[in-house]
Amino acid sequence: MTGAVEPRRRPRFRLEPYVEFARTAMAREATYRFDVFTTIGSFVVRVYLLRMVWTALYAHNAAPHELSRRAIITYSAVALLMGIVMDIDQTRALKDKLHDGSIATDFLKPIIVPFYFFADGTGEVLFHAVLLIPATLIALLIFHIIVPGPGVLAAFALSFLLGYLVGFFLNFILNCSAFWTLEISAVQLIVTWLTDLFGGELIPLILFPAFLQNFIYALPFAAMFSTPLLIYVGVIPPSRYFEVMGLQLVWIVGLAIVSTLMWRAGSRRIVVQGG
Amino acid sequence: MAIIEAADLRKVFRRIVRRPGIGGAVRALFSREYEDKIAVDGVNFTLAEGELVGYLGPNGAGKSTTIKILTGILVPTSGSVRVAGIVPYQRRQENAENIGVVFGQRSQLYWDLPLRESFELLRAIYDVPRNRYLENLAHFSAILDLERFLDTPVRQLSLGERMRGDFAAAMLHDPKIVYLDEPTIGLDVVAKEAIREFITRVNRERGTTVILTTHDLADVERLTPRVILIDEGRVIFDGALQRLRTEYGTHRTLVVTFAEAPTNIDVPGTEIESREGLVVRLRFDRRKLSAEAIIRRVMERYPISDVSIIEPDIDTIVRRIYVEGYQHGAVGAPS
Ligand SMILES: Nc1ncnc2c1ncn2[C@@H]1O[C@H](COP(=O)(O)OP(=O)(O)O)[C@@H](O)[C@H]1O
Ligand SMILES: [Mg+2]
Numbered sequence: 127m128t129g130a131v132e133p134r135r136r137p138r139f140r141l142e143p144y145v146e147f148a149r150t151a152m153a154r155e156a157t158y159r160f161d162v163f164t165t166i167g168s169f170v171v172r173v174y175l176l177r178m179v180w181t182a183l184y185a186h187n188a189a190p191h192e193l194s195r196r197a198i199i200t201y202s203a204v205a206l207l208m209g210i211v212m213d214i215d216q217t218r219a220l221k222d223k224l225h226d227g228s229i230a231t232d233f234l235k236p237i238i239v240p241f242y243f244f245a246d247g248t249g250e251v252l253f254h255a256v257l258l259i260p261a262t263l264i265a266l267l268i269f270h271i272i273v274p275g276p277g278v279l280a281a282f283a284l285s286f287l288l289g290y291l292v293g294f295f296l297n298f299i300l301n302c303s304a305f306w307t308l309e310i311s312a313v314q315l316i317v318t319w320l321t322d323l324f325g326g327e328l329i330p331l332i333l334f335p336a337f338l339q340n341f342i343y344a345l346p347f348a349a350m351f352s353t354p355l356l357i358y359v360g361v362i363p364p365s366r367y368f369e370v371m372g373l374q375l376v377w378i379v380g381l382a383i384v385s386t387l388m389w390r391a392g393s394r395r396i397v398v399q400g401g
Numbered sequence: 402m403a404i405i406e407a408a409d410l411r412k413v414f415r416r417i418v419r420r421p422g423i424g425g426a427v428r429a430l431f432s433r434e435y436e437d438k439i440a441v442d443g444v445n446f447t448l449a450e451g452e453l454v455g456y457l458g459p460n461g462a463g464k465s466t467t468i469k470i471l472t473g474i475l476v477p478t479s480g481s482v483r484v485a486g487i488v489p490y491q492r493r494q495e496n497a498e499n500i501g502v503v504f505g506q507r508s509q510l511y512w513d514l515p516l517r518e519s520f521e522l523l524r525a526i527y528d529v530p531r532n533r534y535l536e537n538l539a540h541f542s543a544i545l546d547l548e549r550f551l552d553t554p555v556r557q558l559s560l561g562e563r564m565r566g567d568f569a570a571a572m573l574h575d576p577k578i579v580y581l582d583e584p585t586i587g588l589d590v591v592a593k594e595a596i597r598e599f600i601t602r603v604n605r606e607r608g609t610t611v612i613l614t615t616h617d618l619a620d621v622e623r624l625t626p627r628v629i630l631i632d633e634g635r636v637i638f639d640g641a642l643q644r645l646r647t648e649y650g651t652h653r654t655l656v657v658t659f660a661e662a663p664t665n666i667d668v669p670g671t672e673i674e675s676r677e678g679l680v681v682r683l684r685f686d687r688r689k690l691s692a693e694a695i696i697r698r699v700m701e702r703y704p705i706s707d708v709s710i711i712e713p714d715i716d717t718i719v720r721r722i723y724v725e726g727y728q729h730g731a732v733g734a735p736s
Contacts, residue, residue: 146525154513157554231509233474235526236497397476397490400414400469 151249216247295381305392326352410480442634455625501571505583527574561592650713
């Protein structure tokens with residue numbers, strides 16, 4: 127089509143735009159101030175309800191033996207704390223922009239477009255992460271959650287970060303499917319439901335029957351919530367940290383590869399079919 | 402020196418034909434039918450650095466498709482394209498640094514943020530030196546009168562304000578080339594005027610190459626000495642606006658108000674364009690008859706109370722080219 131083959135000169139990579147995207151996303155989230163109250167409010171209500179449920183189960187001796195009553199309330203409270211940042215669909219802007227066609231304006235800019243979505247989502251999540259401070263204080267003071275030693279806390283933090291990345295790529299893949307079909311809300315609903323059930327956010331996975339456990343660990347959802355939470359409450363001992371976080375890492379790499387392939391195919395479709 | 406070269410540019414869109422009803426949906430699961438739509442069909446043109454060109458055509462002519470190819474967000478089906486020495490779709494990011502784009506129907510500003518924040522973000526994206534950024538912002542604010550709403554979130558701006566913001570946004574990084582795709586669509590007279598002024602000055606003072614897509618002929622008459630006319634994906638005229646006028650604006654209209662209703666109107670050398678009560682519009686070829694001769698002929702035959710002459714406007718001229726098409730022969734797509 128064109129004569130000589132162009133030497134491919136990649137523009138110098140600068141971090142600044144992506145830092146700005148993240149900062150801008152934080153500023154944007156801050157404009158929805160009402161969210162702050164609903165997030166904290168619903169956190170308190172949900173922990174309170176779960177505490178009631180677990181307390182009742184323990185009173186009737188119908189509770190699991192692996193965890194004490196206080197441990198399981200801690201588990202639920204920490205799970206809900208994690209949910210404050212984990213339940214955000216950071217890259218839904220991709221889906222929205224594919225729906226209304228405004229993705230074209232992002233391709234008009236000298237940026238790596240998927241990095242933009244990553245930065246934007248990170249900014250949004252960082253803003254909500256600020257809410258973790260009051261929510262954690264509430265969990266400590268009102269619900270008296272257990273605080274493990276610094277070694278376990280550090281492992282939990284690392285595993286939480288890995289879990290966050292698993293969730294990020296999972297969301298990104300789902301939002302990428304909007305390149306091909308505009309009807310992805312049903313699929314997203316199913317995935318949310320699977321995450322709730324098999325992620326360990328609501329019910330610790332160790333309470334599931336053995337035959338289900340194999341199936342559950344073959345899915346990425348456990349890597350999001352269950353692994354860091356079981357580290358926190360001490361069910362996963364330090365001797366297994368390497369193994370469980372290694373598995374989280376495997377999920378991240380796998381999902382990142384799928385994300386890259388989907389993004390490539392999807393954006394090729396945009397430049398050929400014109401969105 | 403040519404800054405934009407498009408040669409034999411073609412873009413064929415393939416879309417799935419959907420048949421209506423459940424039967425159609427079921428059939429689509431097993432076999433898909435495709436339909437090809439030729440949006441751009443062998444377009445050729447070159448632009449010199451610093452030119453200001455009007456890219457004109459009716460809806461669906463292929464204007465936006467051409468612009469998208471030039472910006473690098475669309476790959477042509479065939480043909481070659483070069484913008485400032487770069488093949489845009491091969492090196493999208495690099496090309497993006499050279500260009501500014503305004504789409505009339507689609508804002509590039511960040512919806513939730515004040516205009517100023519959008520500008521700041523663009524400064525970071527394009528790595529504009531702080532001094533230059535402030536200089537440009539002050540300059541554009543003055544021409545486009547942005548000061549009043551710089552701190553208003555974009556979603557609260559009126560269309561005219563938003564468009565002015567979009568223009569400034571497209572120019573903050575001193576692009577070599579700007580593409581304006583129907584930028585005045587839906588704007589009021591004041592906003593249109595501000596934007597036309599801005600386009601003229603950017604082109605004159607900064608030497609920015611401008612392609613302006615429009616179907617508002619007033620834009621072209623005000624702004625662009627050169628026009629490229631496209632229809633059904635083909636260039637049907639490329640040249641000076643003045644030439645378009647002399648070659649196609651051959652017919653003038655005489656508006657006659659009769660003193661009393663004439664029974665039948667017959668003026669040699671004219672044809673009746675329309676008739677409303679006593680007012681009749683007669684079309685004539687100015688190369689064959691002078692206005693004076695026509696008026697004399699009318700007055701010899703009928704009692705009249707008023708006459709006036711309407712010069713052909715570009716709208717009429719363009720419509721005529723569309724209707725009469727390329728077979729007219731007077732103009733072909735220049736190579
Ligand atoms: N992504 C697309 N897929 C299929 N057809 C398209 C697409 N984009 C444009 N077209 C068609 O191509 C033709 C030219 O469109 P366009 O370039 O937008 O025209 P203009 O901007 O001159 O109004 C139209 O018939 C339009 O329907
Ligand atoms: Mg268009």
